[in-house]
Amino acid sequence: MRTGVTANLLATDPSSAAKTVAAPFGQALVAAAEREPRIVGLTADLGKYTDMHVFAQRFPQRFFQIGMAEQNLVGIAAGLARAGWIPFASTYCVFATRRAYDFIAIGCALGQANVKIIAGLPGLTTGYGGTHQGIEDLALMRSIPNLVVIDPCDATEIAQVIPMIAAYRGPVYMRLLRGQAPVTLDPASYRFELGKAKLLRDGADAAIISAGLMTGRALDTAQQLAEDGIHAAVLHVSTLKPFDREAVLALARRVKKIVTAENHVVTGGLAGAVADTVADAGISIRLKRVGIPDCFCESGSLPCLQQRYGLDTENIVLAAKRLVES
Amino acid sequence: MNGNNPDIACLKARAKNIRRHVLRMAERVGQGYVGQGLGIADLLAALYFHELRYDAKRLDWPERDRFVLSIGHYSIGLYAALAEAGVIPIEELDTYGADGSRLEMSGSEFTPGFEMTGGSLGHGLGQAVGMALGLRLDARDARVFCLLSDGELHEGATWEAAMAGAHYRLDHLFAFIDCNNQVADGPTAQVMNIEPLQLKWQAFGWDTQRINGNRIEDITDAIARAKTARNQPHAIILDTLMGKGVTMFENREKQHFIRVEAREWELARKQLEASL
Numbered sequence: 342m343r344t345g346v347t348a349n350l351l352a353t354d355p356s357s358a359a360k361t362v363a364a365p366f367g368q369a370l371v372a373a374a375e376r377e378p379r380i381v382g383l384t385a386d387l388g389k390y391t392d393m394h395v396f397a398q399r400f401p402q403r404f405f406q407i408g409m410a411e412q413n414l415v416g417i418a419a420g421l422a423r424a425g426w427i428p429f430a431s432t433y434c435v436f437a438t439r440r441a442y443d444f445i446a447i448g449c450a451l452g453q454a455n456v457k458i459i460a461g462l463p464g465l466t467t468g469y470g471g472t473h474q475g476i477e478d479l480a481l482m483r484s485i486p487n488l489v490v491i492d493p494c495d496a497t498e499i500a501q502v503i504p505m506i507a508a509y510r511g512p513v514y515m516r517l518l519r520g521q522a523p524v525t526l527d528p529a530s531y532r533f534e535l536g537k538a539k540l541l542r543d544g545a546d547a548a549i550i551s552a553g554l555m556t557g558r559a560l561d562t563a564q565q566l567a568e569d570g571i572h573a574a575v576l577h578v579s580t581l582k583p584f585d586r587e588a589v590l591a592l593a594r595r596v597k598k599i600v601t602a603e604n605h606v607v608t609g610g611l612a613g614a615v616a617d618t619v620a621d622a623g624i625s626i627r628l629k630r631v632g633i634p635d636c637f638c639e640s641g642s643l644p645c646l647q648q649r650y651g652l653d654t655e656n657i658v659l660a661a662k663r664l665v666e667s
Numbered sequence: 668m669n670g671n672n673p674d675i676a677c678l679k680a681r682a683k684n685i686r687r688h689v690l691r692m693a694e695r696v697g698q699g700y701v702g703q704g705l706g707i708a709d710l711l712a713a714l715y716f717h718e719l720r721y722d723a724k725r726l727d728w729p730e731r732d733r734f735v736l737s738i739g740h741y742s743i744g745l746y747a748a749l750a751e752a753g754v755i756p757i758e759e760l761d762t763y764g765a766d767g768s769r770l771e772m773s774g775s776e777f778t779p780g781f782e783m784t785g786g787s788l789g790h791g792l793g794q795a796v797g798m799a800l801g802l803r804l805d806a807r808d809a810r811v812f813c814l815l816s817d818g819e820l821h822e823g824a825t826w827e828a829a830m831a832g833a834h835y836r837l838d839h840l841f842a843f844i845d846c847n848n849q850v851a852d853g854p855t856a857q858v859m860n861i862e863p864l865q866l867k868w869q870a871f872g873w874d875t876q877r878i879n880g881n882r883i884e885d886i887t888d889a890i891a892r893a894k895t896a897r898n899q900p901h902a903i904i905l906d907t908l909m910g911k912g913v914t915m916f917e918n919r920e921k922q923h924f925i926r927v928e929a930r931e932w933e934l935a936r937k938q939l940e941a942s943l
């Protein structure tokens with residue numbers, strides 16, 4: 342087992358050697374706000390830590406520092422939306438979802454207030470243990486009616502999601518990859534569409550359905566499997582809600598072995614959505630769920646934690662091989 | 668330990684040792700909440716070596732006073748105090764933040780001496796109220812000492828707990844608020860004004876004092892005075908200096924989380940030794 346120390350990095354995925362882009366959310370929000378004068382930004386004492394500071398510097402008049410008060414953050418954002426503004430409110434996943442849940446459900450989702458919640462440190466992107474690791478936020482958010490839920494995989498996708506959700510009228514929850522964010526997708530060819538999954542690679546032996554940060558590792562997995570003669574498709578589902586059932590069903594009908602990979606507990610998130618979808622359609626498939634097991638994670642260095650809880654590429658490769666060979 | 672006149676010279680020596688331990692831990696990881704650990708060392712010395720009734724060999728002693736650390740990231744200071752008090756071995760401090768260590772960067776109840784998991788900020792005072800109610804139901808003499816930060820006064824839950832503490836007249840509950848005038852995004856007053864603090868706590872029904880939190884004699888005096896006020900919980904607002912005891916940290920631009928170059932630690936240690 343690798344060992345290291347817990348670090349407070351303003352980078353999302355220090356384990357990947359790939360190219361990174363700095364603060365893609367902050368940059369994209371500024372670009373969107375240059376065109377749309379009704380965008381406002383808010384944070385709960387985590388501006389520097391959610392890239393909201395980029396917006397605050399460019400548009401100080403349209404920025405509201407709320408202090409560390411997440412319920413108030415979401416409540417004020419809902420009020421701004423009702424006053425006709427387009428608020429982007431940032432904090433960490435855990436504080437947005439656990440502490441402000443009622444404020445999101447009733448203040449934002451019930452009446453479809455036009456609030457965009459931007460939530461940092463999804464899943465295992467911090468070594469700080471149970472208090473900071475947002476391991477069940479997708480399950481919580483996915484179960485709220487009317488709420489759009491997005492788990493982007495990289496800087497390219499974040500840059501495209503932001504203008505899209507700014508233009509969409511209604512409440513959105515987006516997981517944020519902050520600071521130095523990896524570049525997995527080619528900006529020249531990738532096109533994010535709200536509610537649409539994207540087949541990033543095709544293959545007939547197995548399918549890996551992934552969301553968020555795990556898509557980079559799913560692509561690495563498919564590459565490694567190909568070297569062993571196993572051809573795996575990779576379907577990237579960044580919009581968890583509304584869920585692209587057709588894309589999943591199309592894949593499930595022709596590839597009967599599916600691995601889901603998510604930076605989240607294996608209950609109630611992507612694996613849950615995939616299982617619901619195929620079960621509802623009466624399709625029988627073999628499903629292997631890669632994600633955080635039903636436990637709070639410990640503190641530690643990210644490479645160590647990702648290995649321990651099975652989020653590393655090696656584990657996805659192993660899961661896929663076992664499934665194909667079974 | 669408690670009740671007698673405090674031996675201030677001895678408490679100052681303890682505070683200095685706590686600061687030494689803080690530097691030792693932070694140097695190992697090269698970063699961290701050094702400013703907080705140094706700033707709160709005087710309170711921890713006054714509590715662990717004068718006021719608190721606890722048994723280092725029997726941490727679950729039901730009659731113990733509860734020290735409730737609401738601010739998980741201040742655990743660097745509590746680890747230092749617990750090591751100084753003989754609760755955890757001093758050598759274990761070298762594992763601070765390392766994979767598999769009990770001494771996590773953001774502390775939790777799985778470490779000996781921690782009554783709860785702080786760090787999701789704003790939980791501490793509510794749990795402290797609950798502990799105080801429970802102790803009173805059991806007719807125990809034990810008291811509850813809760814450490815909060817100025818940033819936690821931004822959280823509504825803190826004020827909900829403050830209201831409950833006064834409503835139930837918990838005069839065995841003591842809240843210390845570390846006003847180091849720093850939160851994550853900058854100086855507290857710029858991020859969200861919390862003043863006038865003393866008036867707020869008084870208005871919430873608390874016996875309230877505001878003192879220099881880096882003077883041990885002021886801390887022990889304030890606690891002694893608080894104990895004479897009946898039927899009210901006690902708020903002791905501590906104005907502290909982040910990085911206290913190491914001039915380079917006292918003077919550098921205040922940061923919630925500081926990075927320190929490898930070559931700077933020796934100077935930091937020297938400055939601590941030279942301090943009073």
Ligand SMILES: Cc1ncc(C[n+]2csc(CCOP(=O)(O)OP(=O)(O)O)c2C)c(N)n1
Nearest residue numbers: 386409786787788816817818849850851923
């Ligand atoms: C509920 C909650 N919201 C946000 C955070 C992230 N956070 C960690 S420390 C901090 C600043 C808090 O300031 P303070 O507690 O006064 O600490 P200091 O800067 O003095 O260390 C914030 C916002 C958190 N840990 N918990």
